[in-house]
Amino acid sequence: MAKMELRLAGSGGQGVILATIILAEAALSGGKNAVQSQSYGPEARGGMCKAEVIVSDEDIWFTKVVNPTFLLALTQESLDKYGKGLDKNCVIMADASLEIPDCIKDNKVIKVPILKTAREVVGKGFTANIVAVAAINEALKLVPFETLRDVVMARIPKGTEAINLKALEEGEKLAKTL
Amino acid sequence: MSKRVLMQGNEAVVEGAIAAGMRFYAGYPITPSTEIAEQSSVRLPQVGGTFIQMEDEISSMAAVIGASVAGVKAMTATSGPGFSLKQENIGYACIAEVPCVIVDVQRSGPSTGLPTSPSQGDVMQARWGTHGDHPMIAVSPSSVSECFYKAIRCFNLSEKYRTPVILLMDEIVGHLREGVEIPSVLDVEIINRTVKSSEGHQPYEGDIHEIPGWHLNGGGRYNITGLSHDLSGFPTNSNEITDKLIRRLMGKIEHNADDIIEYEEKYLDDAETVVLCYGGTVRAAMSAVLEARKQGVKVGMFRPVTVWPFPERRLKEISPKVKRIIVAEHNYGQIVLEVERIVKNDCKIDFIGKVDGTVITPAEILKRIKEGK
Numbered sequence: 001m002a003k004m005e006l007r008l009a010g011s012g013g014q015g016v017i018l019a020t021i022i023l024a025e026a027a028l029s030g031g032k033n034a035v036q037s038q039s040y041g042p043e044a045r046g047g048m049c050k051a052e053v054i055v056s057d058e059d060i061w062f063t064k065v066v067n068p069t070f071l072l073a074l075t076q077e078s079l080d081k082y083g084k085g086l087d088k089n090c091v092i093m094a095d096a097s098l099e100i101p102d103c104i105k106d107n108k109v110i111k112v113p114i115l116k117t118a119r120e121v122v123g124k125g126f127t128a129n130i131v132a133v134a135a136i137n138e139a140l141k142l143v144p145f146e147t148l149r150d151v152v153m154a155r156i157p158k159g160t161e162a163i164n165l166k167a168l169e170e171g172e173k174l175a176k177t178l
Numbered sequence: 179m180s181k182r183v184l185m186q187g188n189e190a191v192v193e194g195a196i197a198a199g200m201r202f203y204a205g206y207p208i209t210p211s212t213e214i215a216e217q218s219s220v221r222l223p224q225v226g227g228t229f230i231q232m233e234d235e236i237s238s239m240a241a242v243i244g245a246s247v248a249g250v251k252a253m254t255a256t257s258g259p260g261f262s263l264k265q266e267n268i269g270y271a272c273i274a275e276v277p278c279v280i281v282d283v284q285r286s287g288p289s290t291g292l293p294t295s296p297s298q299g300d301v302m303q304a305r306w307g308t309h310g311d312h313p314m315i316a317v318s319p320s321s322v323s324e325c326f327y328k329a330i331r332c333f334n335l336s337e338k339y340r341t342p343v344i345l346l347m348d349e350i351v352g353h354l355r356e357g358v359e360i361p362s363v364l365d366v367e368i369i370n371r372t373v374k375s376s377e378g379h380q381p382y383e384g385d386i387h388e389i390p391g392w393h394l395n396g397g398g399r400y401n402i403t404g405l406s407h408d409l410s411g412f413p414t415n416s417n418e419i420t421d422k423l424i425r426r427l428m429g430k431i432e433h434n435a436d437d438i439i440e441y442e443e444k445y446l447d448d449a450e451t452v453v454l455c456y457g458g459t460v461r462a463a464m465s466a467v468l469e470a471r472k473q474g475v476k477v478g479m480f481r482p483v484t485v486w487p488f489p490e491r492r493l494k495e496i497s498p499k500v501k502r503i504i505v506a507e508h509n510y511g512q513i514v515l516e517v518e519r520i521v522k523n524d525c526k527i528d529f530i531g532k533v534d535g536t537v538i539t540p541a542e543i544l545k546r547i548k549e550g551k
Binding site for chain 1: 350
């Protein structure tokens with residue numbers, strides 16, 4: 001497997017850090033090496049937030065993403081910022097509500113209604129990160145759905161299993177219908 | 179059987195500390211060390227320990243000293259601004275010879291600086307942050323697994339040498355999550371402080387490089403003070419006794435340097451250039467060194483694991499054999515001063531220092547490696 005460098009960006013409170021933790025844990029469960037890190041401002045909510053996962057079969061030394069092979073953007077601000085300077089091979093998953101900036105016109109851009117699906121189909125906006133995790137997992141063929149499901153179930157508060165499972169299923173569906 | 183799990187550096191510190199026998203934590207949470215307090219508050223009650231969130235960092239350090247004097251292995255964790263506040267009491271623990279562990283997860287300073295950004299700007303503060311001549315041990319991990327094992331080592335060193343030990347982390351490693359195997363049966367030795375009966379012994383007796391036995395655990399009574407004290411622990415103005423005390427305090431670390439000092443070397447055999455770094459910076463340096471090696475450049479890495487005491491003798495062996503040492507650290511130039519002092523004119527010294535709150539990248543180090551070639 002080629003080394004994957006995933007960057008997930010959004011607004012503080014959207015759960016992008018947890019999303020990367022889940023992806024890293026899933027990769028680890030799948031027998032890969034994974035490191036996860038994040039950068040954020042001092043704000044509790046609303047500031048720009050970036051979280052990253054590197055997945056590789058080999059030892060991972062440097063812990064930060066240098067050349068993303070994948071970018072998820074949940075806000076226009078984060079797409080505009082992290083869309084710049086990307087390698088042409090980087091795959092971008094952007095929420096369907098976002099406008100695609102010129103700088104990534106030549107990249108493969110997948111527009112997915114993550115926020116809308118969480119809000120209207122799953123029924124809770126805060127499940128957007130779990131919808132995103134399932135969509136990413138399916139798009140990148142990271143681990144089997146069951147592995148991802150087990151990781152998510154171990155990470156979430158008791159009593160939220162049903163809604164998170166729904167979020168996972170809807171997320172996978174979104175990526176499958178691309 | 180141990181299982182490989184995804185764990186954060188800060189969380190691994192807590193697991194290591196508990197494995198080492200920590201049963202008391204007092205602290206005041208601060209980014210990027212907060213998860214250590216958070217996890218301690220969850221884990222300590224599970225193992226019969228005590229967690230206290232104190233009103234500030236000064237009292238946290240005092241509580242840790244008090245707990246240790248009562249015989250309980252104790253730890254606190256903080257970042258730059260809180261580390262500053264703890265300094266006076268760290269000095270107290272040095273002179274009163276109270277074992278304890280202080281974790282400093284460095285962030286950008288000075289003052290409250292950039293709270294969520296990495297830095298290694300507290301390296302000199304770790305050594306000289308508290309006033310007066312005092313011994314200091316500081317250990318700098320560079321992976322999540324090391325956060326676990328070096329936390330244990332910090333407790334072991336502090337118990338063995340009756341001295342505060344600093345686990346000098348940085349945001350890079352503290353907030354990093356990676357796979358780690360936490361052994362269900364501990365594969366390292368746990369050292370507990372020596373306990374001597376107070377009968378026939380003075381609490382601070384010991385020859386020049388000796389570590390006094392610990393009396394309170396033995397049920398004796400004695401005086402503990404931050405003032406210069408005689409063998410009984412009571413204050414003294416005697417110049418002669420003070421001289422002996424300070425020389426013994428410094429000597430117990432200096433003369434046991436071989437036991438305390440730890441370093442790591444990579445590809446030094448034929449290296450013409452050596453990247454010297456510590457803590458989270460090691461990750462970028464190793465990436466750069468491996469890439470440079472692929473390109474046929476003779477480069478290696480030297481990494482002090484104990485930043486204090488600095489592996490001076492080993493560096494002095496390496497420096498005449500190489501052409502250049504590149505020191506990379508996330509500050510304006512701190513360990514590079516130590517390197518300059520030791521290496522003198524043995525070889526060229528280059529410096530990469532970053533103070534903008536971002537991480538030194540492998541590309542930056544690789545560029546410097548190739549520039550000087």
